[in-house]
Amino acid sequence: MERFRRFVQFISAFIANSRLWITPSNPIYTGPLKQICFPGLNCYSCPAAISSCPLGALQNVMASLKMNLQLGKPGLGLYIIGSLGMMGAVVGRAPCAWFCPFGLFQDILYKLIRVPKLPFWRPLSYGRYVFLFLFVIILPVFVLDAAGFGQTWFCKFVCPAGTLEAGLPLLALDSGLRSAVGALFFSKLTVLVLFIIWSIVNHRPFCRAVCPLGLIFGFFNRISWLQLRFNRDICVECYACEMICPTGVSFADGRDDINSTKCIRCMRCFNLCPGGAITVEFSKTRRSAGHEGCACHKEQG
């Protein structure tokens, strides 16, 4: 399953960034697929991106909200919220583990660079709420310029995926842009470097401490069709699930719910559990580790 997930991650990252013919005169894709919100953090200013980033699009809606309301124009973000909600209702936060290119980037850093790993300080996971509500919603809606427009605060001041996928490639493509680089870009570059270093010693720190998109999908974890179940009665308390979990969901010791907003549905715990205490339900079909497709694990109504 883990190899299959890695394969899906690479294919997904390639599909999201499948514009291969890139020229300085035509730096980004401008075709109709840009209407589609990709279910992952993939900057739409990336020269190779063929779809839009839902988080960037959502911030643009928030930044234009007051002006649109004053002018009586539609622009409440229903299309973006609807597309995120449909995905969340089916699989919850699974896109983080299976589709997100920046998640794959962090996975690779953590796995390939073999240095002693550090424990993750759990309270940092509350940072996701700060970044979602403050940087994606409150600041873009309420801090407005003279013309009545807000800014995309998360993209502009935080997002390391934008620096990696768009900022650096665009600077490489267009020498004229390099003269426009200032303190803001260097501060974002510093954020990117810090996250790269952090990703080497902690698994998926951006997903755990910052990502507002992951939190939006995570809100659906408890109510989505795809559900993980943990049977404490047959748990052998080996805690292998907690050790292997990339986002540190501590459900075996009761600190977290197995379907908490932290869970990215990578299914590593499900595959590893020696006693079959973790099951996966999709609609009314239940599967247990090591018994995939077994009739004895079909839920009875």
Add this chain to the structure above:
Amino acid sequence: MKDRAPLFIFIFFLILFVTGIVLGEANDVFQKGVTICLSCIGIN
């Protein structure tokens, strides 16, 4: 009823999605997506 909650939630967001398309919000996403916002990525 609990089993059907994801279905109702899915339908609710599907309605939002379709309403957004009807209101032309997909085009708004497109317009933002095909324009390089330099300040959005920390340049300029």
